[in-house]
Amino acid sequence: MGVDYSQKAKEIKHDIITTLYKAGGSFNGGSMSCADIIAVLFHGFMRFKPDNDERDMFFLSKGHCSSALYCGLVSVGLIDKSELNTYGKDGSKMSVHPKKNSYPGVEASTGSLGHGLALATGSALAAKIMNSDVHSFVLMGDGECNEGSVWENAMFASKNCLGNLTVIVDRNRLQGCGRDCDILNMGDIGQKFNTFGFDVLNIDGHNHAQIEEALKYATQKRDKPVAIIAETVKGKGVSFMEDRLEWHYKSTTKEQYEQAMEELR
Amino acid sequence: MRNLFVDEVNKIMRENDKVIFLTAECGFNVVEGLAEEFPKRFYNTGIAEQSLVGTAAGVALRGLKPVAYTMAMFLTMRAYEQIRVDVAYQNLPVILAGVIPGFGYGNSGPTHHSIEDAAIMRVLPNMTVVYPGNEIDVRAAARQAFELNKPCYIGLGRAPQDMDINYSSSEFKIGKAIQMKDGNHAAIFAYGAMLVSALKAAELLKKDGIDLRVYNMHTIKPLDIDALKIASKECGAVFTLEEENIIGGLGGAVAEFYAENSEYACKFKRLGVPDTYGEVTGTQKWIHSQYGIDAQGVATSIKEILK
Secondary structure, three states: OOOOHHHHHHHHHHHHHHHHHHHOOOOHHHHHHOHHHHHHHHHHOOOOOOOOOOOOEEEEOOHHHHHHHHHHHHHOOOOOHHHHHHOOOOOOOOOOOOOOOOOOOOOOOOOOOOOHHHHHHHHHHHHHHOOOOOOEEEEEEOHHHHOHHHHHHHHHHHHOOOOOEEEEEEEOOEEOOEEHHHHOOOOOHHHHHHHOOOEEEEEEOOOHHHHHHHHHHHHOOOOOOEEEEEEOOOOOOOOOOOOOHHHHOOOOOHHHHHHHHHHOO | OHHHHHHHHHHHHHHOOOEEEEEOOOOOOOOHHHHHHOOOOEEEOOOOHHHHHHHHHHHHHOOOEEEEEEEHHHHHHHOHHHHHHHHHHOOOOOEEEEEOOEOOOHHHOHHHOEOOHHHHHHOOOOOEEEOOOOHHHHHHHHHHHHHHOOOEEEEEOOOOOOOOOOOOHHHOEOOEOEEEEOOOOEEEEEOOOHHHHHHHHHHHHHOOOOOEEEEEOOEEEOOOHHHHHHHHHHHOEEEEEEEEEOOOOHHHHHHHHHHHOHHHOOEEEEEEEOOOOOOOOOOHHHHHHHOOOOHHHHHHHHHHHHO
16 A cells, blocks of 8 residues: 655654744745655655665755655654654754754764755765665755855766756745845756756646655666756645745744644644 | 885785775876786876775775875865864775875975874874874885774875984884984974984984984874883973974874873974975975974983973
8 A cells, every 4th residue: 555645744844843832943844845755755765774875865955945855754754753852952962953863864974055966976976886776856945056065066967977966946935035046047047957968857846746756767777867856835735825935934933833833733 | 204104005905905006196206117017906096185085984984994195284174174074084995195295395385295184194083194104104004094094184295315213113102202313301202204304303403412212103092102201200391392283283192192191291392394384495305404303403402401
């Protein structure tokens, strides 16, 4: 029987909003925009196997949205749910920007934007050198694609035919200071990856069937890396957050939290 | 010394199939043999230092042992944040091989000089910083860097033309200074290309009746505190000499130690680049003379302080 992705996604979104509310934390918007992707990827594709060298690796390059990563790992049973209460607290290992090996499934320390692709590429290259069939996934923000390091590395990944590498861009079109088109106008990010030698899929990043199809395609044996451009809505699932810039940083009040919980039931 | 380093890494690659060599378009006439012998373990990231270092870190996450090899100034300064976050913070066993630090690129000018790498690499937690001074050093350093299983920066200056090396490779230990010449009037800690200046300065000073002790301080982090204590007690005057800005490098490290440990306080001076970029161009040797870090300049400074 297949996994009920919508149920898993709902739980992850619920946990994200709750975790950030309790912590007085930021990044509700960007965490919610990638929650559906995390749900499908983690439940349908990732071979986590924490203590096994022969495992897939997931890199959350948009590390500020760690709540989505932590709640996804809770959802697959790699983190105890009570740990979410420690998010960002004094003495906690649950840092806002995740630290390598803090929990099983946190493969790298991320949060400085534009780094995740190279880490995933290196991981994929190593797997290829070792003739291992493990896969490397990296989830990036669209704003993050402003970083030149992304494109430096995209050239290298395609030149080396890293078919065991999948890039997912959370294309929510809002970055920290405004709409992406008003800042640098990233335009057709898929076309850019395509020009850099990737196979590109454009999908609705909240449609579980489309996410699943795309990941199936990406994880088949191939000789090119795949970039999945997932069109998303920042703050997806909570009406007052959806596509609103302020929810990049803002944290919820008690009333807002209660309303969000109502909407996510 | 890049040729010697690559030759030694090539040998190590024959012994250890986990070692991977990455370069960012650096190594013409140096790396071809290695690339040919190990096509699956040699990669050129193109002129893209951030990609070089980030990819090397990713390779290390899977348990392989990468060498990231490219020109020192671009490796350490273009990709500094990748070095900090991806390598140092994650404490990954990446060997960062910086080609020709200091003034080795001579008349290429300050864009191609690297007088800051010692300071900025030293300040990173988890990082070991080594500057081999000759063939024995570089071959031993390459091997020991892999054994560290931690981040390590190796600055690969030009090989010295004429240096009497009075020690064997078994005496080279990362973190341990090597006394290359005895003397009790003053001690100098030098590394890389500056070893030659220090040894020649010792010869010049001998004519003036000054016996200069010369240490090869090939490792500037971790610092060999024991050698600093002994030098201070036995010689009473200590000099550091580097082809780097006097701020923050070996001179800074040694100053920090003596300032905090007054029982070892002694006459002390940092010799190096006086916090400046050159206005005019010239050979490496000529640049040394301009900053007083050639043998004559070093001898003059030491005589001045000992007066």
